[in-house]
Amino acid sequence: MQNDKSRRLIFSIPTAEEEQRIYKGLAEYISEQKVNQLLTDQHMIIAKGRRQEVYILSSDLWRLYTQIQPLRHPYFIGRFLGELTKTALKPSLHILHALGDAVKDTVKVITTHTGEQKFLYGQPLENQHLKDWPAVLEEERKVLVVNDQGEALGYGLLKSAETGKVSIKNQQDLGWYLRRGH
Amino acid sequence: MNNREAEQLAKQYGYRQYMIERYLELFGSETVQFLKGNELAIPSTIRMNTLAASPTEVATRLQTKGVQLEPVDGLPYAYRVRQSTVSLGATTEYLLGYYLLQSAASMWAVEALNPQADQVVVDMCAAPGGKTTLIAQFMENKGAILATDISRDRIRSLRSNLSRMRVENSLAIRMDATQLPEFGIQADAVLLDAPCTGEGLIPVDPTRKQSRITKDITILANVQKRLILAANQLLRENGVLVYATCSFAPEENEKIIDYALQRCPIQIVDAGLPLGEPGFTAPFNQELDESLHLARRFYPYKHQLEGFFICKMIKVAA
Ligand SMILES: C[S@@+](CC[C@H](N)C(=O)[O-])C[C@H]1O[C@@H](n2cnc3c(N)ncnc32)[C@H](O)[C@@H]1O
Numbered sequence: 001m002q003n004d005k006s007r008r009l010i011f012s013i014p015t016a017e018e019e020q021r022i023y024k025g026l027a028e029y030i031s032e033q034k035v036n037q038l039l040t041d042q043h044m045i046i047a048k049g050r051r052q053e054v055y056i057l058s059s060d061l062w063r064l065y066t067q068i069q070p071l072r073h074p075y076f077i078g079r080f081l082g083e084l085t086k087t088a089l090k091p092s093l094h095i096l097h098a099l100g101d102a103v104k105d106t107v108k109v110i111t112t113h114t115g116e117q118k119f120l121y122g123q124p125l126e127n128q129h130l131k132d133w134p135a136v137l138e139e140e141r142k143v144l145v146v147n148d149q150g151e152a153l154g155y156g157l158l159k160s161a162e163t164g165k166v167s168i169k170n171q172q173d174l175g176w177y178l179r180r181g182h
Numbered sequence: 183m184n185n186r187e188a189e190q191l192a193k194q195y196g197y198r199q200y201m202i203e204r205y206l207e208l209f210g211s212e213t214v215q216f217l218k219g220n221e222l223a224i225p226s227t228i229r230m231n232t233l234a235a236s237p238t239e240v241a242t243r244l245q246t247k248g249v250q251l252e253p254v255d256g257l258p259y260a261y262r263v264r265q266s267t268v269s270l271g272a273t274t275e276y277l278l279g280y281y282l283l284q285s286a287a288s289m290w291a292v293e294a295l296n297p298q299a300d301q302v303v304v305d306m307c308a309a310p311g312g313k314t315t316l317i318a319q320f321m322e323n324k325g326a327i328l329a330t331d332i333s334r335d336r337i338r339s340l341r342s343n344l345s346r347m348r349v350e351n352s353l354a355i356r357m358d359a360t361q362l363p364e365f366g367i368q369a370d371a372v373l374l375d376a377p378c379t380g381e382g383l384i385p386v387d388p389t390r391k392q393s394r395i396t397k398d399i400t401i402l403a404n405v406q407k408r409l410i411l412a413a414n415q416l417l418r419e420n421g422v423l424v425y426a427t428c429s430f431a432p433e434e435n436e437k438i439i440d441y442a443l444q445r446c447p448i449q450i451v452d453a454g455l456p457l458g459e460p461g462f463t464a465p466f467n468q469e470l471d472e473s474l475h476l477a478r479r480f481y482p483y484k485h486q487l488e489g490f491f492i493c494k495m496i497k498v499a500a
Contacts, residue, residue, distance in 0.1 A: 064302065064326040064353055068365055076341040076354040094345060097278065116274060151278055174277035177342055 009049040009073050018046060018084065022054055025082065025089025029144065034102045038095075045077070052084040090155075093174060096144055097152035108144050109133040109158060109168060116147040119154060120175035125168040133158060133166055143168070191217060197391040201381070207466055208432070212483075219483020220384045226263045227254060228270060228281045229289060232319050233348045235280040237261075243275055256456050257289050259319070279346040284312045287382075287480050287490035291375060291426040292316040294453035294478075294494045299324035301370035304416050306359035306409060309336030311343035313375055318349040327352040328367065330359045360408045368418035375426045376406045376438075382428035382489025385482045399433050406438045414446035417497040423448060425493045432465035435491040436477065440470040446497075450476045453494035457485055461493065 014022060022044070026035045042056040045065075057065060057078035065077060082091040096103055111119055115129030131148055134141075136158075143158045145168060154173030160166045188202040195202075195217045205213045228251070230237035237259055241251050248267035254260040263270065270276060270283055292313050297303045297320045308314045309331035317327055329344075329352050331337050337356040344352055379394045379402055380387075406427075413423050425442075427434050439461075442448060450473040461477030463470050477493035 058324070058326075058351065060300065060302075060324065060326045061351055061353060064328060064367075067367060068328070068353065068355070071364060072355050072357060074353050075337055075356050076344060077352070079350045080345055092345075094279070094348060098348065120274060120277060147274065151274070153274075153277075174274075175272075177346065178272060178277065 009047040011045050011047050011069060011073060014044055014046050014054070019044070021084060021087065022081070022089040024087075025084075026091055028088065029091055029096060029104060029107055030099050030102045031104070034099060038099070044081070046084060047074075047077075054081040054084050054089060055079060056081050093152050093154060093172070100150055103144055103146075103152070106134045106136070107142070108146055109156065110150075111145060111147050111153065113148070116153060119145055119156070119168075119170060119173055122170050122173060122175060122179065124170055125156065127164070127166050130166060130168070133160070136160065142171070145170075145173070195221070195391070196388070198395070200396055201391070204431070204466075208430070208462070215483050216481065219481060222385065222482060222486075224285070224385045224482060224486060224488060226270070226283060227260050227286045227289075228263060229257075229284045229316065230259045230261070230281050231279055231315070231347050232259055233323055233350075234278065235275075240275055240280045244270075244273070244281075247273065254286055257286060257293070260284075260286055260289055262286075277346070279348050282312060282315060282343070282347060284316070285488050287428070287487040288312050288375075289316060290455055290457075290478075290480070290490070291373065291424055291492050292320060294426075294455060294492050295320075295371055295373050295422060295424040297321050297325075297371050301325045302367065303327045304362065304367065304369045304372045304413075305329045306362065306372065306374050306413060306416075307331055307376060308340055308354065309333055310339035311347075311349075313373060314340065314352060315343055315347040315349055317373065318344075318347070318351055321351060323348075323350045325351055328362075328365075328369075329354045330357050330362060332356065332358050360412045362412055363415040367416055369416045369421055370418060371422040371424075372413045372416050373424050373426070374409055374413045376402075376409055376434070378402055378406070378427035378429040378434050379431060380428050381430045382480075382482075382491075385488060399431050403433045403438065406434055407441055410438055410442045411445065414442060414448055414497065417448075419497055419499055421497045423495045423497065424453070425491075425495070427491050428488055429491065430479075430481075430489050432462050435479075435493070436462050436465060436470050436474045437468075439474060439477065439493050439495070442495075443471050443473075447500040448495040448497050450474065450493060450495050452476050453478060453492060455492065458492065459484065461491070 043062040155171040156168035192199040250264040251261040308329035458478030460475040480490040
């Protein structure tokens with residue numbers, strides 16, 4: 001059976017090493033207990049193409065998948081857990097949003113209302129756009145950008161200087177899907 | 183006499199003449215009202231996503247942003263937009279998947295299907311996913327939805343909507359849905375929201391007054407026939423099939439159902455919708471199955487909705 005040429009994907013169950021990378025990526029953002037909760041009773045598959053996408057499926061969906069998979073490859077399935085990179089999983093924003101308050105404070109910055117709007121337009125943020133950020137001085141740290149209702153807006157790179165100046169470079173935000181046009 | 187009238191109305195309202203000739207035959211003395219109805223703006227509706235947030239909380243958030251909403255009778259998750267100072271396709275709440283802009287007519291199609299948690303549901307022509315995401319909402323993200331669409335571009339939008347709207351129980355495939363029976367699935371419910379000429383969308387897209395010719399109806403009717411035969415094959419006994427289009431043409435609606443009734447062990451049932459006109463049983467003087475009066479037709483001039491056709495069927499023992 002022909003697969004969609006624009007998205008030639010190979011579906012597989014993660015190896016032990018891949019599973020480790022998936023857990024490691026999730027554990028950066030949420031507690032181990034939450035990771036376990038998220039993955040309990042779920043089947044995990046990786047769609048390998050240009051990128052490696054990890055999906056989780058309930059048993060009902062898994063049953064359907066096993067009926068279909070020998071004949072056709074899905075385009076999308078279950079819950080998109082995130083993209084698997086060489087080092088770890090980059091959790092999808094929707095997963096992090098669903099986990100809400102469970103996301104660790106150390107990897108989260110909170111925007112003001114103006115900050116939220118700017119970030120969703122793909123722009124960088126500075127002190128005046130932020131309500132709170134982790135008290136770390138590191139060269140650069142990847143953070144989840146949330147609004148003051150705790151809703152995940154995207155990923156940014158946090159830079160904080162000894163002078164107290166903070167900047168967030170926009171890496172990915174929810175508005176991106178809209179700007180892309182579909 | 184009809185020809186002269188058709189020519190004059192076609193000119194006045196900007197349609198191709200063949201369309202008016204057909205409307206005159208179908209709607210008789212109500213044709214002018216029908217045409218006037220197509221000129222009126224249809225209020226936009228949004229559908230709250232109960233999979234992601236509480237509808238009342240989202241409504242309150244939108245109201246503080248200058249969006250005036252009012253509930254839609256019979257659809258507890260739907261709100262009519264009375265006025266808005268913001269673009270509803272670009273708010274934070276939209277990006278977070280808390281609601282979708284969706285016509286109420288589309289929502290009624292899913293109400294007719296009434297999918298249940300833990301079922302296996304097939305949405306044969308699913309992109310961009312307005313109805314699939316509502317199906318998931320009905321199913322509370324349980325069970326499984328197989329969503330297919332043939333279009334490469336539209337399947338991307340489907341993916342994006344499934345993701346944004348937090349749908350967790352779907353499997354989407356880009357494929358010709360007439361080939362779905364190859365999987366040997368026995369679905370509890372099938373939605374066939376068929377590709378159609380889309381005349382019913384004239385109130386929102388007046389270019390449709392001119393964009394189709396009669397041949398399009400014939401071509402699409404052939405596709406619809408193949409799709410409905412496949413839909414029947416996918417269903418288990420007692421399974422539910424809903425056929426829907428946004429066309430006024432009986433060739434794409436009642437005649438497709440009549441064709442399927444003659445070939446498949448299916449029966450039309452009352453969809454239980456509180457609105458809509460009965461389906462035609464003898465359009466253009468052609469006698470069709472009597473039970474087609476149970477199908478429902480929506481008209482802009484009568485229901486303040488896009489033109490739509492919904493027919494609910496169940497599969498019986500062969
Ligand atoms: C009326 S639209 C569906 C709208 C969709 N159900 C929604 O609510 O968002 C019809 C769809 O049928 C798709 N289509 C046309 N022929 C098809 C086929 N043979 N198999 C599957 N999909 C098909 C089109 O690409 C189009 O997306």
